[in-house]
Amino acid sequence: xxxxxxxxxxxxxxxxxxxxxxxxxxxxxxxxxxxxxxxxxxxxxxxxxxxxxxxxxxxxxxxxxxxxxxxxxxxxxxxxxxxxxxxxxxxxxxxxxxxxxxxxxxxxxxxxxxxxxxxxxxxxxxxxxxxxxxxxxxxxxxxxxxxxxxxxxxxxxxxxxxxxxxxxxxxxxxxxxxxxxxxxxxxxxxxxxxxxxxxxxxxxxxxxxxxxxxxxxxxxxxxxxxxxxxxxxxxxxxxxxxxxxxxxxxxxxxxxxxxxxxxxxxxxxxxxxxxxxxxxxxxxxxxxxxxx
Amino acid sequence: xxxxxxxxxxxxxxxxxxxxxxxxxxxxxxxxxxxxxxxxxxxxxxxxxxxxxxxxxxxxxxxxxxxxxxxxxxxxxxxxxxxxxxxxxxxxxxxxxxxxxxxxxxxxxxxxxxxxxxxxxxxxxxxxxxxxxxxxxxxxxxxxxxxxxxxxxxxxxxxxxxxxxxxxxxxxxxxxxxxxxxxxxxxxxxxxxxxxxxxxxxxxxxxxxxxxxxxxxxxxxxxxxxxxxxxxxxxxxxxxxxxxxxxxxxxxxxxxxxxxxxxxxxxxxxxxxxx
Numbered sequence: 001x002x003x004x005x006x007x008x009x010x011x012x013x014x015x016x017x018x019x020x021x022x023x024x025x026x027x028x029x030x031x032x033x034x035x036x037x038x039x040x041x042x043x044x045x046x047x048x049x050x051x052x053x054x055x056x057x058x059x060x061x062x063x064x065x066x067x068x069x070x071x072x073x074x075x076x077x078x079x080x081x082x083x084x085x086x087x088x089x090x091x092x093x094x095x096x097x098x099x100x101x102x103x104x105x106x107x108x109x110x111x112x113x114x115x116x117x118x119x120x121x122x123x124x125x126x127x128x129x130x131x132x133x134x135x136x137x138x139x140x141x142x143x144x145x146x147x148x149x150x151x152x153x154x155x156x157x158x159x160x161x162x163x164x165x166x167x168x169x170x171x172x173x174x175x176x177x178x179x180x181x182x183x184x185x186x187x188x189x190x191x192x193x194x195x196x197x198x199x200x201x202x203x204x205x206x207x208x209x210x211x212x213x214x215x216x217x218x219x220x221x222x223x224x225x226x227x228x229x230x231x232x233x234x235x236x237x238x239x240x241x242x243x244x245x246x247x248x249x250x251x252x253x254x255x256x257x258x259x260x261x262x263x264x265x266x267x268x269x270x271x272x273x274x275x276x277x278x279x280x281x282x283x284x285x286x287x288x289x290x291x292x
Numbered sequence: 293x294x295x296x297x298x299x300x301x302x303x304x305x306x307x308x309x310x311x312x313x314x315x316x317x318x319x320x321x322x323x324x325x326x327x328x329x330x331x332x333x334x335x336x337x338x339x340x341x342x343x344x345x346x347x348x349x350x351x352x353x354x355x356x357x358x359x360x361x362x363x364x365x366x367x368x369x370x371x372x373x374x375x376x377x378x379x380x381x382x383x384x385x386x387x388x389x390x391x392x393x394x395x396x397x398x399x400x401x402x403x404x405x406x407x408x409x410x411x412x413x414x415x416x417x418x419x420x421x422x423x424x425x426x427x428x429x430x431x432x433x434x435x436x437x438x439x440x441x442x443x444x445x446x447x448x449x450x451x452x453x454x455x456x457x458x459x460x461x462x463x464x465x466x467x468x469x470x471x472x473x474x475x476x477x478x479x480x481x482x483x484x485x486x487x488x489x490x491x492x493x494x495x496x497x498x499x500x501x502x503x504x505x506x507x508x509x510x511x512x513x514x515x516x517x518x519x520x521x522x523x524x525x526x527x528x529x530x531x532x533x534x535x536x537x538x539x540x541x542x543x544x545x546x547x548x549x550x551x552x553x554x555x556x557x558x559x560x561x562x563x564x565x566x567x
Contacts (some may be wrong), residue, residue, distance in 0.1 A: 006460060007391040008470050012399065015384035015441050022419065022438035023406055030415030088311060094304045104553060105312045108319070111549045111556070113499035113517045116538050119524050120318050123336050123531065131321060131336055169315065170560060177561045222408050228502060233521070251414065255506065260414050267412040278408025282401060285446070 027271045034265035040258025052265035062242045063250070063266070070246040073160060074224030080164050081220055082213060085171030090201065092172065093179050103176070107169040114166065118233020121162045125149050152240045159244050163230045167223070171216050178212030179205060211284075218281045225274065228252070322542075326350070326535035333532035349536040353523070357537050361512055362519040365429070366544075369515055370497040372433035373440065378489045380437070381444035386478060388445075389452040390460070400449065406442030413506045420507060427509050435507070436497050444489045447562050451485035452478070488559035491552040498545055516541040 034053065037046045056063045092103055109117060124131045125148035133145035148158040186204045195203065228248035231237065237245035237253070247270055254263035317338065325333045326349055327341040353359060388400040416435075417426065425431030455478065463473050479486075501517040508514060511522070520541045527533050549556065 003391040003393075006464055006470055006473070007387040009387060009391075009396070011387040011470075011474070012384035012396075015380040015403065015445060016399065018380065018434060018438045019403060019406060019441050021423075022416070022435055023409070023411060023441075026412045026416040026419050027409065029418065030412035033415055033418075091304050091307050091311075095301065096305050096308045099308075102308045102312050106315050107553075107557070108546075108549065109315055111495055111499075111545055112319075112542055113501065113545070115499075115501050115517050115521050116542055117318075119521070119534070119538060120322060124318060124321065126336070129334065129336050131317075131338065134337060165314070173557055174561050177557075226410050248410075252505075255414050260417075263414040264412060267410065267414060270410045271412065274408050274410050275405075278405050281408050282404055285407075286401070286404065 027267070030264040031268045031271070033261060034268045036261055038261040038264070040260065048261075052261050053269075055262060056265055056269065062245065065242055066245045066247060066250045067269075069156070069242070069244065070225060070227070072156075073163075073227060073246055074221055077160050077163055077167070077224050078217060078220035080160075081168050081171045082216055084164065084168050085175055085216065086209075086213070088168065088172040089175035089179055090205070092176055103173070107173055109166045110170045112166075114229035115233045117162065117166050118230060121165075122149065122234060125158060125162075149235055150239050152243045155235050155239055156244045159231055159234050162234060163227070166230070167220075171220070174216055174219075175209065175212060178209050182208045214284060218277070218284065221277060222274070222281065225270065225277075322535045322538050325531055326539045328532050330530055330532050333530070333535065336531055346532065349532050350540065353533050353536045353540065356527075356533070357519060357523040358511075359516070359519070359537070359540060362514050362516045365513060366498055366515040366517075368429060369432055369436060370494050372430075373436035373497050374490055374493045376433065377437040377440050377444055377493050378486060381441055381489065382448050382479065382482060382486065383474070384441075385445045385448035386452050386474060389449050390457070400445075404442050404446045404449075406439075407446065411439065413502070417507070426507060427513070429513060432503055432508065432513075435503050436500065439500075439503075440493050440496060444493060447489055447492075447559055448482065448485045450562060451482055455481050484555075484558075487552070488555040488562075491548060491555045492559045494548060495545060495556070498548075 035047060035049060037048045055061055088106065092099065096102060127133060127147040127150060136142065136144040146154055149155050182205065187200060190200050190204050226248060227246055231244055231246050231249050235244045237249045247266060251263045251266050321336065321338060324338060324341055325336060327345040329346050332342065384403065388396050420426040420431055425434065459477055460473060463477055499517060501515065501521070504515055504518050520537045523537050524534050
């Protein structure tokens with residue numbers, strides 16, 4: 001049987017062409033445009049060398065803060081989603097009544113549009129009428145009723161908290177699948193050796209779950225670096241000067257003001273970073289499949 | 293020992309209820325307030341709506357928020373990209389899995405890399421303008437297809453590997469051509485993977501709003517997510533209406549989730565867990 005004839009390559013062409021033209025091509029020509037003065041103000045295009053990258057990396061602009069914010073967001077949400085997700089996964093693999101209903105509910109925030117989650121939490125975190133502050137006041141904890149999204153000290157933490165609320169169910173679901181795939185032989189053997197609950201977790205569950213945790217970490221990092229929806233819906237980069245601004249909201253603002261060259265330079269910086277992280281991700285995601 | 297076990301059981305059950313409540317309360321808040329009048333909804337609390345339930349909120353929102361139009365837009369974008377993306381992803385996954393030549397392995401990696409890569413929206417305008425796809429419905433459908441092809445190809449690729457190649461060989465000996473082989477023999481066997489891909493593509497497309505934000509200037513082409521956000525900007529004092537709009541926009545997603553939960557969880561954990 002001729003593989004070339006039975007499995008003709010033109011079957012894959014549709015996918016390859018659409019993906020190349022609308023996904024890869026913009027990133028490649030985007031790198032080219034980063035070296036020009038492309039903007040909405042002028043039809044002419046001039047080569048300006050590294051000027052846009054100098055702007056992005058210069059100290060007197062806000063971009064270093066924006067890049068810092070993006071990294072901070074990625075780091076903190078990745079750690080907390082993994083940690084809380086792990087606790088949830090361990091609890092949700094114990095004998096619990098209505099187990100599937102609980103799991104289903106915890107996953108639910110993930111299927112809602114981030115834009116809608118943002119709008120819901122804008123109401124809940126409202127300083128005067130919001131559900132959260134009213135709850136604190138009704139139990140006498142008035143000092144905990146804060147200006148969650150409008151004060152510059154708290155806004156970034158609030159955005160991250162809402163993002164964790166939305167994303168943790170997904171991480172939990174993956175980790176549950178990971179825990180369930182651990183053979184019960186290990187637990188029986190450790191029980192014979194007299195291991196208690198904590199020891200079983202520490203010496204059986206955790207080490208065998210590490211590959212799964214590596215995957216959730218990569219997924220969270222990819223998501224965190226690309227985050228846009230949540231920040232856009234909750235604070236749109238504010239309050240004040242770039243308090244919660246991340247890379248993708250900055251790109252959108254440059255797009256809105258017609259500073260295309262800076263926008264595409266920022267996107268290109270992202271592209272190179274994600275190419276490296278993505279390469280690693282593809283490696284761990286496909287290595288078992290090839291063996292099959 | 294037994295008391296300790298029971299105690300542990302009670303604690304884990306209570307924990308489960310607390311976590312579920314934290315996830316559910318914001319959604320109940322929307323449900324309750326969408327049925328209140330303007331004054332009661334302004335307080336945004338969890339009290340049950342007073343009778344009579346204000347069902348006319350939904351009517352008002354459908355009319356003022358132009359929900360019929362945006363619902364049809366969302367439906368068009370979702371169905372369009374589901375059909376295109378799932379069909380093209382299955383075709384690509386099939387040949388790239390069956391014939392693992394050096395070139396095909398590279399093409400697969402190249403395609404799947406898109407799961408991680410970011411889109412350069414700014415430069416994308418240039419490409420869309422050159423193709424005359426800027427500010428068009430077909431442009432948005434093609435864009436959603438491009439964005440989701442990498443993951444869907446990855447998802448289906450794993451499934452194709454599990455179908456025995458003896459089937460193909462038998463069919464080829466019987467004189468079956470490549471197109472018929474794929475559509476009459478392979479595709480029916482891929483049903484579980486296809487179902488997962490359909491559900492996930494639908495959800496992703498329904499919830500997405502970044503591409504329309506960049507590329508659709510005219511509001512009569514907006515999907516539901518974008519028009520609910522716009523509505524929120526105009527009527528932010530009428531929380532009853534905003535909640536009704538949020539609820540109607542999320543309803544299709546929640547229905548699909550409840551019906552297709554099995555497929556969603558299967559798809560979202562694919563490749564993440566090594567048994």
